[in-house]
Amino acid sequence: MILVQLVADGLLLGAVYALLSSGLTLIWGMMNVVNFAHGDFVMLAMYIAFVAVTFLHVGPAVFVPLAALMLFGLGVGVYFALIRHVMRGPMLAQILSTFGLGILLRYMVFWVFSANFVSLPNRMAGGVLAIAGLRLQDSRLLAGLMALLLTVGLHLMLTRTAFGSRLLAVAEDRTAAMLVGIRPDAMQALAWGIGAACAGVAGALIALFFYISPLVGDSLVLIAFVTVCLGGFGSIPGALVAGLAIGVIESLSAWFIGAAWQDVVVFALFLLALWLRPQGLMGKA
Amino acid sequence: MLLEASGIVKQFGSLRAVDGACLAIDRGEVVGLIGPNGAGKSTFFNCLAGEVRPEAGRIIYKGADITALSPEAHARRGIARTWQVPAVFAEMPVRDNVMVGAFLRHHHAPAARRKAEEVIAFTGLAQQAGAPAGSLGTLGRKRLEIARALATEPELVLLDEALAGLNPTETAAAIELVRSIHAAGITLVIVEHVMAVILSLAQRAVVFHQGKVIAAGPPAAVIEDEAVIEAYLGARFRRRSA
Amino acid sequence: MKTRVPLVLLGLAALGLPFVLHEVYYQRVAALVVLAAISASAWNLVGGYAGQVSVGHAMFFGSGAYGALLAYTVLGWPPIAGAPFGIAAALLLAVVVGLPTFRLQGHYFSMATIAAAELIAIAVGNWKLVGGAAGLMGPAAPRSIADLSFRSPLPYYYIFLLVLTILLLITARIERSRLGFYLRAIRGGERAARSLGVPAVRTKLAALLVSAGFTALAGSLYAVMIGFVDPESGLGLLVSVQMVIIAALGGAGTLWGPLIGAATLIPLEETTNAFFGGSGTGATFVVYGAIIVLISRFLPGGIAELWQLVRSRRRLRAA
Numbered sequence: 131m132i133l134v135q136l137v138a139d140g141l142l143l144g145a146v147y148a149l150l151s152s153g154l155t156l157i158w159g160m161m162n163v164v165n166f167a168h169g170d171f172v173m174l175a176m177y178i179a180f181v182a183v184t185f186l187h188v189g190p191a192v193f194v195p196l197a198a199l200m201l202f203g204l205g206v207g208v209y210f211a212l213i214r215h216v217m218r219g220p221m222l223a224q225i226l227s228t229f230g231l232g233i234l235l236r237y238m239v240f241w242v243f244s245a246n247f248v249s250l251p252n253r254m255a256g257g258v259l260a261i262a263g264l265r266l267q268d269s270r271l272l273a274g275l276m277a278l279l280l281t282v283g284l285h286l287m288l289t290r291t292a293f294g295s296r297l298l299a300v301a302e303d304r305t306a307a308m309l310v311g312i313r314p315d316a317m318q319a320l321a322w323g324i325g326a327a328c329a330g331v332a333g334a335l336i337a338l339f340f341y342i343s344p345l346v347g348d349s350l351v352l353i354a355f356v357t358v359c360l361g362g363f364g365s366i367p368g369a370l371v372a373g374l375a376i377g378v379i380e381s382l383s384a385w386f387i388g389a390a391w392q393d394v395v396v397f398a399l400f401l402l403a404l405w406l407r408p409q410g411l412m413g414k415a
Numbered sequence: 416m417l418l419e420a421s422g423i424v425k426q427f428g429s430l431r432a433v434d435g436a437c438l439a440i441d442r443g444e445v446v447g448l449i450g451p452n453g454a455g456k457s458t459f460f461n462c463l464a465g466e467v468r469p470e471a472g473r474i475i476y477k478g479a480d481i482t483a484l485s486p487e488a489h490a491r492r493g494i495a496r497t498w499q500v501p502a503v504f505a506e507m508p509v510r511d512n513v514m515v516g517a518f519l520r521h522h523h524a525p526a527a528r529r530k531a532e533e534v535i536a537f538t539g540l541a542q543q544a545g546a547p548a549g550s551l552g553t554l555g556r557k558r559l560e561i562a563r564a565l566a567t568e569p570e571l572v573l574l575d576e577a578l579a580g581l582n583p584t585e586t587a588a589a590i591e592l593v594r595s596i597h598a599a600g601i602t603l604v605i606v607e608h609v610m611a612v613i614l615s616l617a618q619r620a621v622v623f624h625q626g627k628v629i630a631a632g633p634p635a636a637v638i639e640d641e642a643v644i645e646a647y648l649g650a651r652f653r654r655r656s657a
Numbered sequence: 658m659k660t661r662v663p664l665v666l667l668g669l670a671a672l673g674l675p676f677v678l679h680e681v682y683y684q685r686v687a688a689l690v691v692l693a694a695i696s697a698s699a700w701n702l703v704g705g706y707a708g709q710v711s712v713g714h715a716m717f718f719g720s721g722a723y724g725a726l727l728a729y730t731v732l733g734w735p736p737i738a739g740a741p742f743g744i745a746a747a748l749l750l751a752v753v754v755g756l757p758t759f760r761l762q763g764h765y766f767s768m769a770t771i772a773a774a775e776l777i778a779i780a781v782g783n784w785k786l787v788g789g790a791a792g793l794m795g796p797a798a799p800r801s802i803a804d805l806s807f808r809s810p811l812p813y814y815y816i817f818l819l820v821l822t823i824l825l826l827i828t829a830r831i832e833r834s835r836l837g838f839y840l841r842a843i844r845g846g847e848r849a850a851r852s853l854g855v856p857a858v859r860t861k862l863a864a865l866l867v868s869a870g871f872t873a874l875a876g877s878l879y880a881v882m883i884g885f886v887d888p889e890s891g892l893g894l895l896v897s898v899q900m901v902i903i904a905a906l907g908g909a910g911t912l913w914g915p916l917i918g919a920a921t922l923i924p925l926e927e928t929t930n931a932f933f934g935g936s937g938t939g940a941t942f943v944v945y946g947a948i949i950v951l952i953s954r955f956l957p958g959g960i961a962e963l964w965q966l967v968r969s970r971r972r973l974r975a976a
Contacts, residue, residue, distance in 0.1 A: 158764070162763075162764075164764050164767075212950065212953075212954055215954050216953055216954060216957060219957035220909075220957055220958065221708075221710060221763065221764075222704075222710060222901070222905040222909050223905070223953045223957035223958075224953075225710065225712075225767070225901065225905070226901075226902060226905045226906070226949055226950075226952070226953035227949075227950055227953035227954060229898060229901075229902065229949065230902075230946045230947070230948075230949030230950035230952075230953060231946065231950055232946070233942050233945060233946030233949065234942075234943055234946030234947055234950060235946075236939075236942070236946075237939035237940070237941070237942035237943045237945075237946060238939075238943050239939075240939030240942070241939040241940055241943060245939075344939070348894065352771065352772070352775060352894075355768050355771065355772075356768075356772065359765060359768050363764075390779070390782075390783045391779070391783060393775070393776075393779055394776055394779050394780055394783075397772040397773075397775055397776040397779075398776060400769075400772050401769060401772050401773060401776070404758075404761060404765060404768075404769050404772075405757040405758070405760075405769075464852065466848070466852070485851065486848070486851040486852045487851045487852075487854050487855060487856050487857070489852075490851075490852060490853055490854030491854055495852070495853070496852050498848075498849060498852075502846045502848065502849035503845070503846075503849075504841065504842055504844075504845025504846060504849070504850075505845060506841075506844075506845060507841055507842070507845060511838060511841070514838055515838050515839065515841075515842040515850065515853050515855065516853045516854070518835045518838055518839070518854075519853065519854035522835055523835075524833055524834060524835070524838075527835070527838075563853055564853070566853075567853055567854055
């Protein structure tokens with residue numbers, strides 16, 4: 131029974147990983163830029179949730195869309211101010227720019243809120259749901275299901291709508307897309323907006339059950355990198371499967387080996403997978 | 416016999432790109448590989464260069480089996496290649512690009528530089544020797560690819576569409592360059608789309624179709640061959656109906 | 658030999674710097690600049706010249722730092738005597754991690770190096786024998802001169818300067834040799850390089866070994882000077898990132914880039930720290946982040962690019 135419980139917990143956490151990695155993989159796959167600030171986007175969303183709850187006294191129905199909207203704006207802004215100019219430059223300049231951005235965001239928050247850990251009040255989705263012998267925290271259940279829904283929705287949007295095909299057309303071939311009247315700049319800005327909004331929703335959801343600090347993005351972004359590499363960059367179904375798998379692996383290894391070692395297991399499996407299959411597990415060869 | 420490839424098979428997923436192709440090349444020959452798009456000539460070419468490892472078949476070069484050797488081992492043994500899409504080291508000056516090739520036989524910089532200057536003069540790049548390779552035009556890049564390959568002092572040079580994308584004047588200049596390489600005693604294998612180039616350069620044309628060699632012989636005779644016409648026309652017909 | 662004159666001047670300036678900077682504070686900053694320049698220059702061999710952007714060099718730095726302090730805590734030796742062990746461990750790591758990882762291209766390579774370094778950092782943090790999360794301390798008071806424990810930053814400055822000089826000489830030598838050409842060719846295009854006879858894996862590994870060795874030495878020197886290391890300061894992600902940032906900021910793949918980067922970034926960090934009253938407020942890093950963003954936006958090739966811009970302008974004017 132404990133196994134089923136652990137797997138269920140892992141899947142719920144994994145769905146959130148999948149959503150936050152979807153944002154990263156969308157940007158990565160579309161313009162081959164790795165957003166090292168992605169974890170700090172998540173962190174920012176967590177503080178947005180914190181401020182909304184503390185000062186505006188609103189619930190997740192308000193602060194999740196709010197975080198999505200604000201992060202969307204941030205993503206578009208970052209694209210036009212920064213990414214557009216460095217994306218075709220050397221890879222190092224790209225790394226430098228998004229890493230610098232991450233440091234900037236992180237310490238702006240640090241400046242305002244200090245390094246203290248905060249968290250949302252417990253009464254927010256603080257119950258426990260018991261079904262079929264499983265005990266699932268409401269907060270994690272809500273986060274996991276919403277994340278799963280949005281990840282699937284994002285995938286459907288990319289594959290089933292005209293907007294999605296325009297987006298993918300730009301990823302495939304910029305020039306050809308331009309010839310059929312698509313504005314690559316607008317599409318890429320939107321991709322950044324959507325990617326950041328994914329981080330925003332994921333962050334707001336994680337805030338429901340996780341502590342909040344300016345440095346919290348660090349460990350999350352590493353998990354997201356692993357997810358994206360394993361899923362194959364650009365692939366949202368890949369991110370979903372890899373995210374769920376990592377959630378379960380973390381949950382199991384935290385129980386059987388100890389919480390301190392859960393990331394070691396994830397990183398070790400990741401390295402093994404990369405060494406054996408350099409193109410990612412589901413990526414195209 | 417300089418090189419002998421027999422029974423080469425290479426599969427990509429469900430597609431058998433090369434399906435038992437054979438080819439023998441004599442020292443001093445200029446061999447043209449032709450065939451419709453997707454006929455497998457590029458994959459076969461990459462097998463010869465060590466870039467792609469065939470699933471079956473053997474490639475014997477100067478009496479030794481080189482089928483499974485790495486690209487760099489091919490270079491060491493005297494097989495050099497150029498790339499269909501020029502792959503020059505854009506940030507490095509033209510001279511340094513050529514020196515990378517020259518370092519294969521000359522381990523010290525001054526000797527490598529002397530060799531590079533010699534090849535640069537031979538390929539007509541002396542004017543641009545100090546410029547970054549990224550600043551060259553198409554013809555310049557193709558010349559540089561050839562220069563880099565020659566700097567490794569090869570016996571066999573594989574040219575992958577070295578003349579594609581050039582205008583008529585440039586093509587004439589490039590054909591001259593290839594002729595002079597042959598005159599210097601180097602054996603050449605050319606993959607080419609433009610039939611006129613094969614007619615004017617190659618002593619022997621080898622026609623690929625569906626991963627197999629379907630005809631070989633003097634270029635002028637080969638293009639009259641029934642099977643060859645069928646392969647080209649068939650391909651064109653299929654493409655139109657697709 | 659005209660080109661040697663600026664070099665000699667630079668050397669003299671470096672030697673004489675402490676006589677101009679009387680205050681201990683500035684001397685300390687100068688020593689930290691040189692130390693940062695060592696590890697960034699070492700990183701530059703792999704990340705700059707060969708274009709293999711490692712974001713996991715902290716594992717080598719940490720090997721050196723832990724090697725030094727373990728020699729003290731376990732064997733009671735002077736910390737610097739542990740440096741050879743740290744370097745040996747780093748070389749071993751370079752082979753074990755480098756060989757499989759070098760098959761990966763581009764971002765995948767960077768991600769794998771991050772994961773390897775993080776894995777080691779977490780493992781060390783959970784391992785009591787090597788200090789765990791609390792870390793290791795050096796000798797509280799110097800027992801002999803061999804402990805290299807000095808009040809003044811000056812001895813450190815000169816030791817670091819010596820190591821940096823050796824590393825820069827080696828780098829300059831590599832730059833002009835076959836290895837240097839091969840490394841740049843790999844950065845320019847690995848497939849093309851291999852077709853010209855460049856043994857890619859062996860070449861990258863050779864660069865990584867030199868790089869890892871000097872990064873570990875920098876780690877040992879850091880531990881000797883600071884007398885403390887923990888997983889965060891020795892093996893943390895920011896340790897790796899700082900090497901990347903300093904080299905990229907100054908100009909990756911150039912001889913002087915890492916030194917320029919270190920001479921820019923470290924004093925900047927220290928000044929903003931002083932200005933905002935310690936690193937407690939985070940304002941330092943806001944400025945730090947902003948400057949990194951601005952440079953990547955306007956000088957994608959690093960500060961060394963400025964120099965090239967000036968030079969080509971001058972050449973244009975001359976023509």
